[in-house]
Amino acid sequence: MRELRYREALREAMIEEMDRDDRIFLMGEEVGHYQGAYKVSEGLLAQFGEKRVIDTPIAEAGFAGVGVGAAMVGLRPIIEFMTWNFSFVAFDQIISNAAKIHQMSGGRLKVPVVFRGPNGAAKQVASQHSHSVDPFYTNIPGLYVVMPATPRDAKGLLKAAIRCEDPVVFLEGETLYNVKGDVPDADEEEVIPLGKGRIAREGSDCTIIAWGRPYYTAMAAAEQLAAEGTECEVVDPRTLRPLDTDLMIESVRKTNRCVLVHEHWPYGGPGAEIVDRIQREAFDHLDAPILRVPALDVPMPYATNLEELVLPTTQRVVDAVKRVTYA
Amino acid sequence: MRELRYREALREAMIEEMDRDDRIFLMGEEVGHYQGAYKVSEGLLAQFGEKRVIDTPIAEAGFAGVGVGAAMVGLRPIIEFMTWNFSFVAFDQIISNAAKIHQMSGGRLKVPVVFRGPNGAAKQVASQHSHSVDPFYTNIPGLYVVMPATPRDAKGLLKAAIRCEDPVVFLEGETLYNVKGDVPDADEEEVIPLGKGRIAREGSDCTIIAWGRPYYTAMAAAEQLAAEGTECEVVDPRTLRPLDTDLMIESVRKTNRCVLVHEHWPYGGPGAEIVDRIQREAFDHLDAPILRVPALDVPMPYATNLEELVLPTTQRVVDAVKRVTYA
Amino acid sequence: MASGRDELLAHYEKMFEIRRFEEEAARAYAQSKIGGFLHLYIGQEAIAVGTNAALTDDDYVFQTYRDHGIALARGMSPNAAMAELFGKDAGCSRGLGGSMHFFDVENNFLGGWGIVGGHLALAAGAAFKSKYTEDGRVTVCFFGEGSTNIGGFHEALSLAGLWKLPIVFICENNQYAMGTPMSRTSPLDDLTLKAQGYGMQGDRFQGYDVRTVQERVGLAVKRARRGEGPTFIEVETYRFRGHSMSDPAKYRSRAELEERKKKDPLVIARDLLKEAGVGDEQMDEIEERVEAAIDACVKFAAAAEPAKEEVMWDTVYATDLSTKRGAGR
Amino acid sequence: MASGRDELLAHYEKMFEIRRFEEEAARAYAQSKIGGFLHLYIGQEAIAVGTNAALTDDDYVFQTYRDHGIALARGMSPNAAMAELFGKDAGCSRGLGGSMHFFDVENNFLGGWGIVGGHLALAAGAAFKSKYTEDGRVTVCFFGEGSTNIGGFHEALSLAGLWKLPIVFICENNQYAMGTPMSRTSPLDDLTLKAQGYGMQGDRFQGYDVRTVQERVGLAVKRARRGEGPTFIEVETYRFRGHSMSDPAKYRSRAELEERKKKDPLVIARDLLKEAGVGDEQMDEIEERVEAAIDACVKFAAAAEPAKEEVMWDTVYATDLSTKRGAGR
Numbered sequence A, B: 001m002r003e004l005r006y007r008e009a010l011r012e013a014m015i016e017e018m019d020r021d022d023r024i025f026l027m028g029e030e031v032g033h034y035q036g037a038y039k040v041s042e043g044l045l046a047q048f049g050e051k052r053v054i055d056t057p058i059a060e061a062g063f064a065g066v067g068v069g070a071a072m073v074g075l076r077p078i079i080e081f082m083t084w085n086f087s088f089v090a091f092d093q094i095i096s097n098a099a100k101i102h103q104m105s106g107g108r109l110k111v112p113v114v115f116r117g118p119n120g121a122a123k124q125v126a127s128q129h130s131h132s133v134d135p136f137y138t139n140i141p142g143l144y145v146v147m148p149a150t151p152r153d154a155k156g157l158l159k160a161a162i163r164c165e166d167p168v169v170f171l172e173g174e175t176l177y178n179v180k181g182d183v184p185d186a187d188e189e190e191v192i193p194l195g196k197g198r199i200a201r202e203g204s205d206c207t208i209i210a211w212g213r214p215y216y217t218a219m220a221a222a223e224q225l226a227a228e229g230t231e232c233e234v235v236d237p238r239t240l241r242p243l244d245t246d247l248m249i250e251s252v253r254k255t256n257r258c259v260l261v262h263e264h265w266p267y268g269g270p271g272a273e274i275v276d277r278i279q280r281e282a283f284d285h286l287d288a289p290i291l292r293v294p295a296l297d298v299p300m301p302y303a304t305n306l307e308e309l310v311l312p313t314t315q316r317v318v319d320a321v322k323r324v325t326y327a
Numbered sequence C, D: 001m002a003s004g005r006d007e008l009l010a011h012y013e014k015m016f017e018i019r020r021f022e023e024e025a026a027r028a029y030a031q032s033k034i035g036g037f038l039h040l041y042i043g044q045e046a047i048a049v050g051t052n053a054a055l056t057d058d059d060y061v062f063q064t065y066r067d068h069g070i071a072l073a074r075g076m077s078p079n080a081a082m083a084e085l086f087g088k089d090a091g092c093s094r095g096l097g098g099s100m101h102f103f104d105v106e107n108n109f110l111g112g113w114g115i116v117g118g119h120l121a122l123a124a125g126a127a128f129k130s131k132y133t134e135d136g137r138v139t140v141c142f143f144g145e146g147s148t149n150i151g152g153f154h155e156a157l158s159l160a161g162l163w164k165l166p167i168v169f170i171c172e173n174n175q176y177a178m179g180t181p182m183s184r185t186s187p188l189d190d191l192t193l194k195a196q197g198y199g200m201q202g203d204r205f206q207g208y209d210v211r212t213v214q215e216r217v218g219l220a221v222k223r224a225r226r227g228e229g230p231t232f233i234e235v236e237t238y239r240f241r242g243h244s245m246s247d248p249a250k251y252r253s254r255a256e257l258e259e260r261k262k263k264d265p266l267v268i269a270r271d272l273l274k275e276a277g278v279g280d281e282q283m284d285e286i287e288e289r290v291e292a293a294i295d296a297c298v299k300f301a302a303a304a305e306p307a308k309e310e311v312m313w314d315t316v317y318a319t320d321l322s323t324k325r326g327a328g329r
């Protein structure tokens, strides 16, 4: 084990996979000469050259489509969106093409493409640049949706995403890029299977389910609650589509209580989906309603005092756990 | 009262509102000379002229944006998407512009625009043309999302949408356009408030919540179940954002059981959102898990035998009600 | 290399096959054996056949939903094509795609796309792969004149022009986008004025004589194969039927249609063959062969197995997931 | 109408105000009094000021996120502008928009947009309204050279060209899109080659002398006001700072920057004024007036009330909903 930043873990995953398979290339805005808007692809141009590390014009629908088309005929593109906010101009390429081609062609074509970039709010980048896109992409059959919280998961899941035969929506976090964490040594290859969640912390009193940045909020809340004698089990699904439903159900069957923490808007999305599955499959085990701690239902304001109100906080999670545990 | 087709009811709403306020115009592909791809706007060009009934090139992002921009400076556009599948190329205009402008401008600008057209599967139009978009747009604060099932609701809600000061996503149904139903006489103006649902059928044994075409599936199932002695209450929220939560909660508090029917894909969306609200606010009143009868989690296949498997059927609703009533 | 005459005969046979295939498809649609949208190519056959003749079997081809003509020209069997329209498992897309979504990987026909402008970037992607792997292939991408105002057109041409991709963009200007004549959607008459805005070559010609199409598309294909970059081609053509089966085409006059039918590519080819001394018996022979094949494909499609539920589930994801059946649940 | 000299003096004062405003904003950003993205216009001031001088107060203006310059040129008070950057309720967008989303309805400055290509159609919509209501206004829409490959650009220009809308599209070619020189994103050198593809007029000039900008934009504005349709203008310019505060701009050489600074629009204007006989004391007077105003706006912004929670809730929907507070819950 060694400590790496989330950003470095992603970079290692791309380098290792690109070394292994020269059908893999990275394409996006500023990924090459500029070394990546958030420096995730730093050094890749020097290592792999302009053929495999391709700077594009600002044309997300165009280069997302180029990725899908290239994947149809045998390449394995990694398409970087500078941020997922900019995937909205390419939305049709992902939902109408990437997600449909395998089935529409009667299974004759497949689309092994990875779309990746930072998802969710950064810091004061305001309403057009602060979207959590997980509710949109998780609704769509044909796509995988992955959202790693730790450097280890970022590396292991990105490697799995690149090897996946289907289109993968890979959601990183601008505020996570600098996070440090343990990652297996370079010689111990770890490919974390898509669709498998992780128990990040064991506990018997309440299950807290969180992914992406809120995973850290959940862990902090669990610490605080433990000090007060409430033991929370923290579950990170890691992959949002397909969801590791069994893992979450099992935990709730044990704790009989559940709180979700997520940065996407309240209406629908993985947050509501997970609630639905739990109430359906663990109905008789629930001692309290399932509560969610989402972002507030507003476009993200610029002012920092308001942005802090909008995003989930440790305190809001603690309060929610107290409500469901009637503490 | 008189009987009108859903298509005629929508047309009347536009005509009455355009007569009342000449800031209102209709813009979209084939809305004028062709009289509308589905004939909703038949006759409008002759009545209002090319100034107010505008045929566009195929450029959804462009004319959706023109609608938003025109609304910012005082007009009241009705933008028709030939089908909502084609809104995906205009997705960014709706989420990043229409839904954000009022807040982003500190409340100084508003965007009274209506986006309308048929939503969901038609008949054998295959995977790129069969999307139910309600999960995407309902997630977004700043938008209203309306999905009327009956001609009366179609007219009354479209008039309200046109008068709304905010952007409205108005979801019609290609297979509903020919449906007939009672509509108040021309001299009795009815504007149905956005955000208010409707109890379509009273019952004490189980609540069935459905909107759009599945409303008819729900009613048919309720009939069949009544014959077998199970009385279902059918609730049509009509507006999906904001939801008439109280109406649904009240019904479930009475019946203690709930089944949802919807054509959108299973993961997330209004279906999961409604389940979340009910389990949260009527937890102690639920005698069984809430079940959903959604479209299957696949891209829509072309073959008619498969399409029939994918969409909700009366039988699937009946089975779900029996499961929650332990009948 | 066949002599010009034999080649023209072969082109005529293929165009006639396409024509008859679609006439029978229209009949089957009227009998509700086919559902959904059915967009006929009748009147435009010379473009598909002439273009295909300018390509190798390895080259990639993309088309809109108006895709029966090019699919057959590429070599798809009428059986697989008609079975798809009938929604059968023996269809080219196993009954999952339908008329708008034909695919034939063996013949490098890569669809069959329903969203206007949505497939141009995919085609650029295939051309990108050819440049990346230096496989020497050229990609041809067809679309209608009504598709030139949408963003997908602009972004694909921008990238193809910038990267000098081996691709030929062929705009089939059949005068209408559904009910809308181009005069209502573009200030231009000559669409190739857009080409230089993408730093690419433009060409423009009438697409009624299959030989002209083959020759002019051939020049662009050669340029692309030599690495000299993409070409934007506007071909003048006309569709004799409505936009789709549901369109009565009231927006144009009988007279206009009759006038246009004088340029029917099949009539033109037939006349050329007559001039070249091809006798009636030889023509009859060809037409009988085609009639038999079309007749057979309708019977085949009618008798074939319906599309299968397990195929529907197994094609949502290519990866073999335990969760495959309804990953969303 | 002011004499040329007085007018140029006024232009210089405004350009100097913009320059100093942004220098202070950069300082405040370094002190973390401002957060998020901050894109400076330094080096491009002649375009905003020259363009504004060619417009009436009623004309509509749209800009990208690089919007401080045009906002001030339109007449926004430095106080409202700086308060917005500080996230205060007294800001032009009440602290909800920030640097990228300035709005000033009174002065018909309509934003302040963050998505590349996303605001061009909005501007076309404003121009559409002017045509619809015959209000005689012209809309000006600014964007960068890096924004010409995206679909939003194409669709807006296509519709504006088709409908002959009263709009002027001004492409500020500042040589870079973030770290990318145009040579890597376009096969063209002259972007106005795209204009005829939209059936519109094109013009192209250097944007260092504010008088040139005023004159050339003025011609396009007059055409638009006369109903002769839109113009696509490419203005050569250069930004002296990085793309945003987080960009060290390593992709260009010091030498290049120094070379470009010789064409600093403020230096050019100052020299012209000197030639015209404007004395130092008069210049000092102007600069002191500006310094005082900028100094004051920073103090004002620092002391102002923070953005308010109730405003955040009340501006999600304009309609007064009972459900307003969290319609999604």
Ligand SMILES: Cc1ncc(C[n+]2csc(CCOP(=O)(O)OP(=O)(O)O)c2C)c(N)n1
Binding pocket: B029, B058, B060, B082, B086, B089, C064, C066, C114, C115, C116, C117, C143, C144, C145, C146, C147, C148, C174, C176, C177, C178, C243
């Ligand atoms: C983005 C999008 N908008 C609208 C449609 C509906 N539509 C299908 S075909 C068509 C007309 C296309 O005309 P053209 O490009 O000239 O091709 P043609 O049908 O004439 O071959 C339209 C508007 C669509 N499929 N996709």
Ligand SMILES: Cc1ncc(C[n+]2csc(CCOP(=O)(O)OP(=O)(O)O)c2C)c(N)n1
Binding pocket: A029, A058, A060, A082, A086, A089, D064, D066, D114, D115, D116, D117, D143, D144, D145, D146, D147, D148, D174, D176, D177, D178, D243
């Ligand atoms: C659709 C979209 N993609 C990417 C971005 C990220 N981005 C912001 S500004 C910019 C560069 C724009 O360059 P240019 O158009 O030349 O304008 P300039 O910044 O030089 O004024 C990029 C890539 C964005 N905001 N929107």
Ligand SMILES: [Mg+2]
Binding pocket: C144, C145, C146, C172, C173, C174, C175, C176, C177, C178
């Ligand atoms: Mg056409």
Ligand SMILES: [Mg+2]
Binding pocket: D144, D145, D146, D172, D173, D174, D175, D176, D177, D178
């Ligand atoms: Mg630039």
